[in-house]
Amino acid sequence: MRRVSIFGATGSVGVSTIDLIARDPEKYKVVALTGGRNVARLAEQARALDAELAVTCFPELKEELADRLSGSGIAVEAGPEAVVEAANRPADWVMSAIVGAAGLLPGLKALEQGATLALANKESLVCAGEILMRTAHRHGADVLPVDSEHSAVWQALVGEDISDVERVIITASGGAFRDWPLEDLPKATPEQACTHPNWSMGQRITVDSASMFNKGLELIETREFFGFQPAQIEVVVHPQSLVHALVGFRDGALMAHVGPPDMRHAIGYALNYPQRRSLPVERLDLVEIGALEFRAPCEIRWPALRLAREVMEIRGLAGAAFNGAKERALDLFLAGRIGFTDMAAVVESVLEAMQAEDALKCDRMRLEDVIETDHFARKRADEAARRINKDS
Ligand code: NDP
Ligand code: MG
Secondary structure (H helix, E strand, O other), rough: OOEEEEEEOOOOHHHHHHHHOOOOOOOOEEEEEEEEEHHHHHHHHHHOOOOOEEEEOOOOHHHHHHHHHHOOEEEEEOOOOHHHHHHOOOOEEEEOOOOOOOHHHHHHHHHHHHOEEEEEEEEHHHHHHHHHHHHHHHHOOOOOEHHHHHHHHHHHHOOOOHHHHEEEEEEEEOOOOOOHHHHHHOOOOHHHHHHOOOOOOHHHHHHHHHHOOHHHHHHHHHHHHHOHHHHHEEEEEEOOOOEEEEEEOOOOOOEEEEEEOOHHHHHOOOHOOOOOOOOOEEEEEEEHHHOOOOOOOOOOOOOOHHHHHHHHOOOHHHHHHHHHHHHHHHHHHHOOOOOOHHHHHHHHHHHHHHHHHHOOOOOOOHHHHHHHHHHHHHHHHHHHHHHHHHHO
């Protein structure tokens, strides 16, 4: 039996992962499941899968989780350290689907015990790609892409020589405000930003899709996963979300990955790799679809793309600063304390300030520097937001 753990089990990717695992109960032994606020769902999942351990990252919810699991024999833990500790339990395959930089430490711990890490948590790669890949290498562990675009690139590269690749194109739906007049964007509300035209995802990544911060993170993720130069990586707006990515080779061929917007495809590919197994996803009817639409991304509408390219130029700790500032700006937007377009202004201001202070350089990335940069960027984001509010 394959031992699997799922970090962020109660979220959108976690639930899709469990949907696949639960279809093959005789194949998997579930070791650890972790969640956050949704302890009711976590307890239900742990019972259904007969997990060894259930962990909520909130210490104050431990009692409730324990009550819900009483009599089950399932161990219960709580708190951020307990989440990391859960990754220490031997497992063969670990899904990293916590949202945000909080996914970094559990992912590293899973790699240290040699598990294959299926990585939905792109923030880990953006903040500390160098450390994650170094850790995987040192422990002979694999990091597999789960983000749909990166799974698509990975699949298009099977059997190819990476030096034959000229360019990679990742697609973006354009999110909730793709067709809004530019002058309306500053007034966009969190509620409006939390709807996605094609994908059903967690709240934070849905807003990041509307602002294109998600695609900015994914530009960096593409470089970290595959080692392409920033100039080789392009973003194209594709409102239908059917073509997830394309890889262009030196002979002019473009290999596209086409599929329905259902994360169970990318999760299933990482779960079954190197095999392909039947998956419960919709089969596309190309005639019904009729035509595929592609557009150039507008950098005025989506400054996050320009900022992500700057981050790729700066390198070093810029990814950690970018992500930390972005996460904090998103918190402030969701709390109604800054406007939608202020998020990019906050992140830009943090990057500028930290670069001016020479705080983003590093020769060899160290974990403590990444964590400090993340904290500092969040603090700086608060200051930038206060300035923006005072000026407006
Ligand atoms: P969700 O918000 O739906 O789920 C996040 C999960 O993480 C939940 O289990 C949540 O618990 C838990 N969690 C939240 N905060 C913390 C914390 N501080 N420490 C530990 N656990 C925490 O997110 P998604 O499933 O949408 O996304 C997960 C990751 O996958 C993100 O990195 C996202 O960018 C990436 N991704 C998602 C895709 C999607 O289709 N959803 C597609 C591609 C990538 P609870 O809900 O119980 O509070
Ligand atoms: Mg994606």
